[in-house]
Amino acid sequence: RPRVLSGIQPTADSFHLGNYLGAVRNWVAMQDTHDAFYCVVDLHAITAGHDPETLRRRTRVGAAQLLAAGLNPDRCTLFVQSHVPEHAQLAWVLGCITGFGEASRMTQFKDKSSRQGTERSSVGLFTYPILQAADILLYQADAVPVGEDQRQHLELTRDLAQRFNGQFGRTFTVPSAFIPKETAKITDLQDPTAKMSKSASSPAGIIDLLEDPARSAKKIRSAVTDTGREIHFDPEAKPGISNLLSIYSALSGRSIPDLEEAYTGRGYGDLKKDLAEIVVEFVKPIQERTATYLDDPVQLDKLLAVGAEKARSISAATLRTVYQRIGFLAPA
Numbered sequence: 001r002p003r004v005l006s007g008i009q010p011t012a013d014s015f016h017l018g019n020y021l022g023a024v025r026n027w028v029a030m031q032d033t034h035d036a037f038y039c040v041v042d043l044h045a046i047t048a049g050h051d052p053e054t055l056r057r058r059t060r061v062g063a064a065q066l067l068a069a070g071l072n073p074d075r076c077t078l079f080v081q082s083h084v085p086e087h088a089q090l091a092w093v094l095g096c097i098t099g100f101g102e103a104s105r106m107t108q109f110k111d112k113s114s115r116q117g118t119e120r121s122s123v124g125l126f127t128y129p130i131l132q133a134a135d136i137l138l139y140q141a142d143a144v145p146v147g148e149d150q151r152q153h154l155e156l157t158r159d160l161a162q163r164f165n166g167q168f169g170r171t172f173t174v175p176s177a178f179i180p181k182e183t184a185k186i187t188d189l190q191d192p193t194a195k196m197s198k199s200a201s202s203p204a205g206i207i208d209l210l211e212d213p214a215r216s217a218k219k220i221r222s223a224v225t226d227t228g229r230e231i232h233f234d235p236e237a238k239p240g241i242s243n244l245l246s247i248y249s250a251l252s253g254r255s256i257p258d259l260e261e262a263y264t265g266r267g268y269g270d271l272k273k274d275l276a277e278i279v280v281e282f283v284k285p286i287q288e289r290t291a292t293y294l295d296d297p298v299q300l301d302k303l304l305a306v307g308a309e310k311a312r313s314i315s316a317a318t319l320r321t322v323y324q325r326i327g328f329l330a331p332a
C-alpha cells in the first residue's frame with residue numbers, strides 16, 4: 001500500500017470547515033487505500049506564540065476531533081508530533097541543506113510574519129516548512145493530502161528530498177501533494193476571496209466544527225454573497241456563492257451542476273437556508289463523538305501513545321539511515 005502522511009495544528013479550540021473539507025475528509029478516505037499516518041502537529045503550533053495550558057488542551061481536543069471526524073486508530077496511525085523526537089531531529093538536518101533564499105520565498109511565512117510584524121516573528125515560524133518537510137519525509141510518504149495553501153511547502157519538501165537523495169544517496173521517497181480541486185480552498189464567509197483560517201478569519205467568517213450549531217447556521221445565512229441573483233458556480237465572478245456551493249456539494253455528495261439545476265430560479269436565501277441545515281446535521285454527531293473521546297482523557301492519551309510508538313518504528317529507522325548517510329559517527 002502507498003503511504004500517506006498529514007498533520008494539523010492545534011492552534012484553535014476547534015478545527016474549521018476548511019480544515020475538514022480541505023484535508024481531514026481526505027485523511028478519513030485514505031485510511032482505506034493507504035498506510036496512513038496522521039499527526040497533531042504541536043511543534044508547529046508554538047511558532048507564533050501560545051499559552052502552555054491552552055496548547056495541551058487543544059492538542060487533546062484536536063486528536064478527539066480527528067477521531068470524531070472518522071479516523072480509526074485500527075486503520076491509521078494517529079499521534080502527537082512532539083511524542084516523536086525524530087521530527088525535530090530530521091528538521092535540523094534538512095535545515096542545513098535548505099537555502100536561506102529558498103526558505104525566504106515561502107509565501108505563508110510572508111503572510112503570517114507581515115500580520116505579526118517581521119521583526120517580532122520567530123525563527124521557528126521561518127523554518128516551519130522545513131519541519132513540515134521532516135514530518136513527511138520521515139515516513140517515506142507517497143501522498144500528502146492538504147489544502148491549496150500548502151502546495152508551496154510540498155514543493156519545498158520534494159526539492160529537499162531530491163537534493164538529499166542526490167547528495168547522499170537515495171534515502172527519501174519524493175512525495176506528491178494530494179489536493180482535490182473542489183475543496184482545495186474553502187473561503188472565508190465574510191471575505192470569500194480569502195481562505196477560511198483559524199488565525200486570520202473573523203469569527204463571522206469561519207465555521208468551527210465545535211461551535212454551537214445554531215451559530216454556524218446563522219453565519220451561513222449571513223455569508224457575503226455576490227451581486228446578481230443567479231446560483232451559478234463561478235469562483236472568479238461569484239466567489240461567495242461558489243464557496244457555498246463547494247461546501248454544499250462536499251457535505252451532501254451532490255454535484256455542483258446538480259445543485260445549480262436544483263436552485264434554478266430560486267434565491268440565495270433558499271440556498272443558504274438549506275446549506276445551514278446541512279451544516280448543522282453534519283457537525284452535531286462530530287460534536288457528540290468529540291465529547292465522548294474527551295470524557296475519557298486517559299484512554300485518549302493511551303491511544304495517542306500507541307500511535308506514537310507505531311510512528312517511531314518508522315521514523316527512527318529513517319533517521320538512523322539519514323545520520324549514517326550524512327556521516328554522523330554512530331554511538332558505540
Ligand code: AQP
Pocket residue numbers: 007008009010011018019020021022023024145146147148149150183184185186187195196197198199200
Ligand atoms: N480554508 C481552507 N480550505 C482548504 N483547506 C484548508 N486547510 C486549512 N485551511 C483551509 C488545510 O487544513 C490542514 C490543516 O491546516 P493547519 O492546521 O496546518 O493550518 P493552516 O493551513 O495554516 O490553516 P489555518 O486555518 O489558516 O490555521 P492557522 O491560522 O493556525 O495557520 C492543511 O492541510 C491545510 O491545507
